[in-house]
Amino acid sequence: MDSFLxxxxxxxxxxxxxxxxxxxxxxxxxxxxxxxxxHSAVFMTGAxxxxxxxxxxxxxxxxxxPLAMIAAGFVSILLEFVAFRPLxxxxxxxxxxxxxxxxxxxxxVNLAQLAFKPLWGGTEAYxxxxxxxxxxxxxxxxxxxxxxxxxxxxxxxxxxxIALQYLVMRTRIxxxxxxVAFNQRTAALLGINVGRVYVLTFFLxxxxxxxxxxxYGLVFLNVTPFIxxxxxxxxxxxxxxxxxxxxxxxxxxxxxxxxxQTFSIAIGGSNYKNAVVFGLLFVLLLARPxxxxxxxxxxxx
Amino acid sequence: MLHLEAVxxxxxxxxxxxxxxLDVAKGRIVGLIGPNGAGKTTLINCISGLDHPTSGVIQxxxxxxxxxxxxxxxxLGIARxxxxxxxxxxxxxxxxxxxxxxxxxxxxxxxxxMFSRAFRxxxxxxxxxxRELLNRFGLLPVANTHAASLPYGDxxxxxxxxxxATQPKLLQLDEPTAGMxxxxxxxxxxxxxxxxxxxxxxxxVEHDMAFIHQVCDEIYxxxxxxxxxxxxxxxxKSDPAVIExxxxxxxxxxx
Amino acid sequence: MDALTQALVDIxxxxxxxxxxxxxMLVNAILGISxxxxxxxxxxxxxxxxxxxxxxxxxxxxxxxxxxxxxxGLIIGMAVAGIISLPIGLPVLRLKDIYLAIATxxxxxxxxxxxxxxxxxxxxxxxxxxxxxxxIRLLEGARGIKGIPKSTETWMLFAFLALLMFLLWRLHKxxxxxxxxxxxxxxxxxxxxxxxxxxxxxxxxxxxxxxxASAGVFSAHLTRIISPGAYGFDKAVxxxxxxxxxxxxxxxxxxxxxxxxGALPEVLRFLNDLRGVFIGLILLGVILFLPGGLIxxxxxxxxxxxxxxxxxxxxxxxxRSSHAAP
Numbered sequence: 008m009d010s011f012l013x014x015x016x017x018x019x020x021x022x023x024x025x026x027x028x029x030x031x032x033x034x035x036x037x038x039x040x041x042x043x044x045x046h047s048a049v050f051m052t053g054a055x056x057x058x059x060x061x062x063x064x065x066x067x068x069x070x071x072x073p074l075a076m077i078a079a080g081f082v083s084i085l086l087e088f089v090a091f092r093p094l095x096x097x098x099x100x101x102x103x104x105x106x107x108x109x110x111x112x113x114x115x116v117n118l119a120q121l122a123f124k125p126l127w128g129g130t131e132a133y134x135x136x137x138x139x140x141x142x143x144x145x146x147x148x149x150x151x152x153x154x155x156x157x158x159x160x161x162x163x164x165x166x167x168x169i170a171l172q173y174l175v176m177r178t179r180i181x182x183x184x185x186x187v188a189f190n191q192r193t194a195a196l197l198g199i200n201v202g203r204v205y206v207l208t209f210f211l212x213x214x215x216x217x218x219x220x221x222x223y224g225l226v227f228l229n230v231t232p233f234i235x236x237x238x239x240x241x242x243x244x245x246x247x248x249x250x251x252x253x254x255x256x257x258x259x260x261x262x263x264x265x266x267x268q269t270f271s272i273a274i275g276g277s278n279y280k281n282a283v284v285f286g287l288l289f290v291l292l293l294a295r296p297x298x299x300x301x302x303x304x305x306x307x308x
Numbered sequence: 309m310l311h312l313e314a315v316x317x318x319x320x321x322x323x324x325x326x327x328x329x330l331d332v333a334k335g336r337i338v339g340l341i342g343p344n345g346a347g348k349t350t351l352i353n354c355i356s357g358l359d360h361p362t363s364g365v366i367q368x369x370x371x372x373x374x375x376x377x378x379x380x381x382x383x384l385g386i387a388r389x390x391x392x393x394x395x396x397x398x399x400x401x402x403x404x405x406x407x408x409x410x411x412x413x414x415x416x417x418x419x420x421x422m423f424s425r426a427f428r429x430x431x432x433x434x435x436x437x438x439r440e441l442l443n444r445f446g447l448l449p450v451a452n453t454h455a456a457s458l459p460y461g462d463x464x465x466x467x468x469x470x471x472x473a474t475q476p477k478l479l480q481l482d483e484p485t486a487g488m489x490x491x492x493x494x495x496x497x498x499x500x501x502x503x504x505x506x507x508x509x510x511x512x513v514e515h516d517m518a519f520i521h522q523v524c525d526e527i528y529x530x531x532x533x534x535x536x537x538x539x540x541x542x543x544x545k546s547d548p549a550v551i552e553x554x555x556x557x558x559x560x561x562x563x
Numbered sequence: 564m565d566a567l568t569q570a571l572v573d574i575x576x577x578x579x580x581x582x583x584x585x586x587x588m589l590v591n592a593i594l595g596i597s598x599x600x601x602x603x604x605x606x607x608x609x610x611x612x613x614x615x616x617x618x619x620x621x622x623x624x625x626x627x628x629x630x631x632x633x634x635x636g637l638i639i640g641m642a643v644a645g646i647i648s649l650p651i652g653l654p655v656l657r658l659k660d661i662y663l664a665i666a667t668x669x670x671x672x673x674x675x676x677x678x679x680x681x682x683x684x685x686x687x688x689x690x691x692x693x694x695x696x697x698x699i700r701l702l703e704g705a706r707g708i709k710g711i712p713k714s715t716e717t718w719m720l721f722a723f724l725a726l727l728m729f730l731l732w733r734l735h736k737x738x739x740x741x742x743x744x745x746x747x748x749x750x751x752x753x754x755x756x757x758x759x760x761x762x763x764x765x766x767x768x769x770x771x772x773x774x775x776a777s778a779g780v781f782s783a784h785l786t787r788i789i790s791p792g793a794y795g796f797d798k799a800v801x802x803x804x805x806x807x808x809x810x811x812x813x814x815x816x817x818x819x820x821x822x823x824x825g826a827l828p829e830v831l832r833f834l835n836d837l838r839g840v841f842i843g844l845i846l847l848g849v850i851l852f853l854p855g856g857l858i859x860x861x862x863x864x865x866x867x868x869x870x871x872x873x874x875x876x877x878x879x880x881x882x883r884s885s886h887a888a889p
Contacts (some may be wrong), residue, residue: 012607024639042661095850102607103850106807109800117839240672240796243665251661282676288669293654296662339566358751382757395792396748407745420737421730442765474757 010150018269019262020157023164024226026261027219028238030171030243031083031212038208041101044108045086046216046242047235048115053079053217054224054234055119058132063254064145068138071219079217080210086111087209092202112235119232157289160222167218168258171211175254184208188252193281240281241268244288251299260298309334309509310355310478315364315374317350317533324350325361325533330418332478335394337500337510338518339541342530343553348513351530352480356388359379368478383411387476388412388466391483391513398457398528401447404455408473411531441469456499460487464496472503481512483517484486497522529553568717579829582717587826589720590782594725595805595817597774602811606656606748606765607664609773609799613671614644616794618776619679619783620702623711625882626784628701631775633714637780644776645769652768656761671799679704680793707790715784721780726819727774731814743767775802810856819858 029051035043057075061067066074078219090111123130137193175181186194187204195201222237224230245264249256264284271283291299310332317325324347332338340348344347353359355366357378366374373381379521413434419427442448450458455466464484471479479527481500485493494514500523504510514520520527527544529537531553537544544550572582580588594611601608622640625631633638655666676685681702689697702708734740742763745753754760783789801824809820826844828838849856 026731041664071748090847097852097854099850102664103854105607105661105664106803107847107850110843110848110850112843113800114843114847117837117843120839121836198876236796240668243668247665279676279680281671282680285669285672285676289666289673291665292658292662292669303661333887377759378751378754379757382755388755390669394749394752396745396752397746399744403744407741407753409756410742410745411740415738415740417737419736421738428739439620464773470756473820513767530639 008287012149013151014269014273015155015266016151016153016157018266020161020226020263021269022159022262024223024261025241025265026258027164027167027222029242029249029257029261030168030254031216032242032246033252033254034208034215034247034307035250036210037254038184039095040252041091041104042108042243042251043091043212044105044239045090045112045115046083047239048112048119048213049079049083049213049216049235050081050220050223050238050247051085051116051119051211051232051235053220054230055122055220055232056217057221058134058230059126061134061138062132063126070113073217075221076214076217079220080213082115083208083209083213083216084206087205092205108133110223116184116232116235123232125277130233131231134225136228136229139225158227163218163222167215171215171254174211180204240282241284244284246298247288247291253298256298264265265277272278281300309369310511311365311367312355313365313367314480315351315354315361317347317354317359317558318362321475323533325354328488328530328533328535330535331523332509332511334509335504335507335530336525337504337523338440339514339524339527340511340513340517340530341517341527341544346530347480352388352482352511352513355381356386361400371478376386382474382476385477385497386480386481387471387474389464389471389477389482389484391486393463395455395463395465395470398454401442401455401458402435402451403463404437404466404470404519405473406434408470409434409437409475412475431516432450438447438473445469458550461492464488468499476508478509478511481514483513483515485514490518493519494522498561565716565718568721579825580826581829584829586715586717586720586785587782588822589717589724590778590785591805591821591825592724592818593727593778593781593820593821594729594775594802595809595821596814597771598802598806599731599769599811599814599817600743600767600774602806602817603747603814604743604764606764606767607660608655608667608768608771609796609803610644610648610651610667610670610768611771611802611814612794612796613667614648614775614793615779615782615798615802616674616678616777617647617772619789619794620708620779621776622780622781623708623789624716627708627711632808633719633780633784634796636784637777640776640780641773641776644779645773647703648772649765649887652765652772656764656768659696668796668799671794671796675791675795678702681787700807702814705790705792707768707788709793711783711787713787715781720781723777727819728814735814740765755760760874799843800846803841808845808849808856810853810859812855812859812861814860816856820856823857832875840866 031046032043035046041248053075056078057071058073060074061068086108090107091104092109120130123132126132139159143152143154145152175184183194183199183204184207186197186199187201191201218259220234221237223234239297241264246257247260247261248263249258249260267283267287268280272280312328312330315325315328316323328351336410340351342348350359354361354374357373357376357380361374364374365372368384368386368391371384371466373384384449396407410431413430415427415430419450439451440446442451444466447466447469448464450462455463487497495531497519500510500512510521527539528535529544529547529550535554536549537547539547572580572585572839575585594615597611621643622636625636625639626633651670655663655670658666682700682704685701686697686699689699691850742753742758745758746760746763750760805820805824806817807820808824809816809818811817811834827841855861
């Protein structure tokens with residue numbers, strides 16, 4: 008069995024991906040108040056487009072990665088226009104928007120599945136070996152084995168998170184986003200173009216989700232149309248843990264879920280990693296629906 | 309019949325109600341006035357079970373109800389209307405009144421499945437009573453219209469009819485004249501006086517002083533969660549504390 | 564009864580609907596009723612697939628392992644789901660919309676994981692009790708249980724569906740049914756009308772679970788094989804699509820939605836590869852363009868009114884033009 012320290016290292020790099028993914032969920036929820044269940048399809052898009060560029064169009068990773076993120080960003084914007092905006096304008100219930108996002112997710116995943124067949128002759132494809140450095144760095148003194156890509160992921164993820172924080176907290180557009188999140192109508196009265204803020208929110212969520220998907224694909228090297236299923240509910244758990252709509256909460260939630268998964272695998276075997284995660288989701292919702300760090304509903308309302 | 313003793317409701321650090329003592333005697337119409345944000349709706353919510361006091365006692369006919377569930381309180385005989393109308397929008401006016409009688413019925417699903425005699429008789433009775441109420445409030449022509457598509461005035465009257473359908477002993481009205489013109493307000497006042505004459509006790513939250521003077525036997529004045537005055541309408545009108553509270557609050561321009 | 568079924572299948576055959584397809588459609592209709600009950604009460608629960616799984620496994624355990632007849636398996640499957648739903652519902656139903664949806668998704672996943680690992684869990688408990696290594700193979704994990712007798716007959720499904728429809732009709736005429744609608748419209752106002760909201764919600768949750776379980780028992784004795792994977796999130800979304808497609812303004816909606824969703828892949832045979840795309844399009848398309856679903860009296864009335872107005876306008880125009888050209 009790996010050492011405790013090794014587990015921590017593994018959990019942290021997995022947590023970085025989960026956090027990136029969960030941030031997209033949280034961003035949309037905090038600004039629009041709806042749950043975008045198609046975010047896992049955006050995640051898949053990032054991995055899919057990255058793989059397509061690298062494997063079929065022979066692009067280097069440093070070109071493929073930003074393009075994959077941008078593609079995921081545009082798919083995310085498409086979701087806003089197709090699955091959310093028409094319903095919002097009609098004043099439909101939040102539940103209808105949830106359902107339409109489920110429909111959109113199914114649609115995207117199945118379209119990807121259709122594309123996979125002619126491209127890779129099945130529903131599974133792999134990043135070429137040696138694309139990312141995979142020779143582990145061994146630190147004998149601590150009996151640690153660190154695969155470089157996992158460190159790179161951590162750095163990239165942290166950089167993206169800091170960039171997002173800066174954007175939301177320090178820039179004009181971030182100020183507008185926070186105003187819309189606080190109260191859409193007041194923001195509109197203040198002259199903020201609410202529609203544009205929504206589009207931007209979806210784009211940012213897509214960028215982060217796409218980055219998470221690509222990184223996830225790079226760590227495990229394989230990509231399938233269903234890659235989003237691995238993180239859909241995990242990401243949901245992360246944002247519930249952190250308190251729905253809380254950006255910092257999603258960040259912490261992602262790392263927490265990764266830690267829980269990693270350690271339940273170490274203790275009970277891989278069969279139980281999600282049992283613990285969903286069990287936790289379930290219990291947490293009952294005990295503290297506002298999340299570990301969130302405020303209670305009454306003060307939010 | 310309704311007795312509040314030292315009722316306090318705290319939201320975090322904010323004291324919405326502090327040590328409220330209030331009584332509604334049988335067959336009386338009691339007014340509750342005060343500036344916006346004084347805690348009037350919180351008080352009504354506490355009495356109707358949607359909210360619970362942090363401390364203090366609420367008794368209805370001797371039964372403590374401050375920790376009771378709303379449906380128990382309704383069964384004991386307290387009904388209410390809301391400041392913002394809360395009808396069952398996608399149900400007809402008639403159906404709204406059938407729901408109002410929910411607590412007075414006993415019919416089970418089994419009875420409905422078996423078409424039992426008791427079930428049919430009860431349904432028949434509830435429908436008749438609903439029609440009587442519709443008739444009384446001039447809503448018979450819109451019996452089969454969805455509540456959400458009724459005009460404002462009809463909605464207000466339907467909400468009152470629905471509260472009465474629960475067969476209450478005490479009726480709580482939360483700003484019943486909001487959005488009404490003086491003629492409608494006066495008519496509503498007459499209707500409320502009639503209800504009182506039929507034996508109902510009424511606790512009414514209102515801003516309209518003319519209306520208060522028309523119907524109320526006594527008045528409590530609430531300000532910042534505290535009862536600052538209690539008396540007959542004429543006494544209250546000249547109470548310096550009340551004048552102070554109202555003049556003081558108008559500076560804040562609370563809407 | 565068999566002759567009737569046969570006649571119906573003969574009528575439907577040109578559409579590509581064979582008896583197995585018809586059976587699948589009927590199971591879907593039952594599932595449609597299950598989700599309708601909770602949606603009608605304003606509860607967005609996605610636990611139906613999980614209860615279907617519980618019903619299927621409990622029913623099969625009764626028929627396969629204990630040699631009971633199907634009707635007894637049906638009762639046991641429904642009872643087990645009902646008993647499990649009560650302790651789940653009591654805490655979960657305090658949650659609302661998105662929170663309830665997430666919690667019930669979590670519940671469904673936990674059910675799947677427990678079924679997957681059931682043998683292992685039981686084995687380790689037995690090992691601990693006996694003091695020696697015991698290996699029990701019962702539910703066979705992801706491989707699933709095979710060789711279940713195909714004892715569900717089409718007429719049983721028809722009869723059961725008819726019974727459920729009768730019960731639904733009566734439910735709507737009862738106090739309980741009205742209370743359900745009131746809770747959907749405004750929970751707090753319903754409580755102030757003297758409705759015990761917690762009680763009604765839990766009763767409905769149990770009813771919904773029991774109905775889903777019956778569909779599980781029936782379908783297990785049709786497909787002859789059950790494995791946990793068939794009852795996951797995808798199945799929950801499938802069931803939701805019945806309600807969305809059919810609409811929930813009347814109880815006919817989800818039933819029709821279930822029937823149609825069961826029939827369409829066969830009727831449009833070329834869709835087999837595109838089933839997922841298709842369900843996605845349906846969910847999205849109906850939500851966007853047909854918010855009330857297929858069966859929506861209010862929508863139909865609106866449509867009729869518009870059609871009538873259009874006709875009248877055309878008649879007026881015709882009249883005017885006939886005046887203009889005498």
